[in-house]
Amino acid sequence: MDTEALRSFVRAAELGQLQQAADELGVTQQAVSKRIAVLERELEIRLFTRTARGVELTLDGQAFLPHARSVVAGVERAISAVRPGSRALRIDVLGLRSAQAVILHDYWRSHPGTNLDVVTLKVNDPRVVVAAVEAGDIDASFRTVTDPATLPRDVRMIPAFDSALELLVGPRHPLASARTLTPAQLRRHRIWVPGIAPGSEWADFYDQLATDFDLRIDAAGPHFGDEVLLDTLAESANVATLVGARDRYLWPTNHDLRRIPIVAPTLAYPISLILPRTNPHPGLRPIINHLANLTPLPAATWRPSWATTPRRGDR
Structure with a gap:
């Protein structure tokens, strides 16, 4: 089975566009189409259906994709084994x-x-x-x-x-003037962490954090992005959030947000x-x-x- 045909199939499946796959592979769209057609004839199945937006996998294509991806990855690893550092x-x-x-x-x-x-x-x-x-x-x-x-x-x-946590608050928050905070001082304050995805590692983290320190972690509402979160903190007198000490956040100077280290103990993600x-x-x-x-x-x-x-x- 032609490895280049498999590679063309995998990229087309991931991108949903034959032209984008061709651009990434450095060939023409016609070449990608021919490779996939040869692959379909060899397998005696249809891998894609065409749509107004590009291509979509058939059920057979969905079943074939993880195996094709594994073969392509194996070939790339074999090449890397004899040509170290050939790919970023x-x-x-x-x-x-x-x-x-x-x-x-x-x-x-x-x-x-x-x-x-x-x-x-x-x-x-x-x-x-x-x-x-x-x-x-x-x-x-x-x-x-x-x-x-x-x-x-x-x-x-x-x-x-380990990423140490800091409390991020606006200038009107009751804790805004603190130089450091202990977990006990965070109790009864609303800590807003929107968009915690169920089943994610951070959902488990915040569940344990709230339980161990009796904290009020509020995940209500969708996460509309960091800018909206920072705007909310700047305007609020009762909302705070947790951020990593090394996380990079930028906000307008008039927001006057404060990052306050948490100590005794340090809380680490x-x-x-x-x-x-x-x-x-x-x-x-x-x-x-x-x-x-x-x-x-x-x-x-x-x-x-x-x-x-x-x-x-x-x-």
């Missing part, structure tokens, strides 16, 4: 303003020759991210599977770093790195070493129950 290191982060992205940017600034591709998979389910790592679509992801026993055999997860168990991208090792050298949090730090201390062999 592709790492998934939750958002480009997240602590993960900030740390990767710091690493890249000190290693500007690194061929790095930072992506954001728009999914909340960590199983989808694990599948992307397993298929080779990405080389690693800053996500956490709270039950590591559910990871596939070919995928592993290691601790990356543990961030993990999901990566292949064998033959990881050669560019990952220097980044893992960089993460290991980040300044650790104080000894008095709270973490959720699923966070574990790194084992010597993990890194």
Whole structure:
């Protein structure tokens, strides 16, 4: 079976457009169409139906896609094994303003020759991210599977770093003048974290945080974006939110928002790195070493129950 035909099929399926797939692969749309047609004849099935917006997978195409993706990823890994670093290191982060992205940017600034591709998979389910790592679509992801026993055999997860939490409030909030805060001082205050997705790692995190410290975590309403959240905080006298100490937020100066560290104990969101168990991208090792050298949090730090201390062999 022609690997290039499989690669064309996978990209067309993921993009929903033959022309976009052709542009990415550096060939003409006609070449992509011919490759897929040959593949369909070989399989004796139809893989796509045409729509006004492009192409959509048939039921047979949906069944075939994960297997085709696995074959393409296997070929790419085989090539990388004999030609290390031939493709940019592709790492998934939750958002480009997240602590993960900030740390990767710091690493890249000190290693500007690194061929790095930072992506954001728009999914909340960590199983989808694990599948992307397993298929080779990405080389690693800053996500956490709270039950590591559910990871596939070919995928592993290691601790990356702990992200200390800060309270973010507007100037009219009762806690706005504090230099630091303890978790006990947050009780009875509304902490608004909109858009917590059920089944996500952060849903589990906030459930445990609220239970352990008797906090009022309010996830009501959709998340309309950081700008709306920051506007709400600036105007409110009773709403606060939690952010990571390294997370990058920008707001107008007249918002006068305050970021207040939480201490005694420090509240930490543990961030993990999901990566292949064998033959990881050669560019990952220097980044893992960089993460290991980040300044650790104080000894008095709270973490959720699923966070574990790194084992010597993990890194």
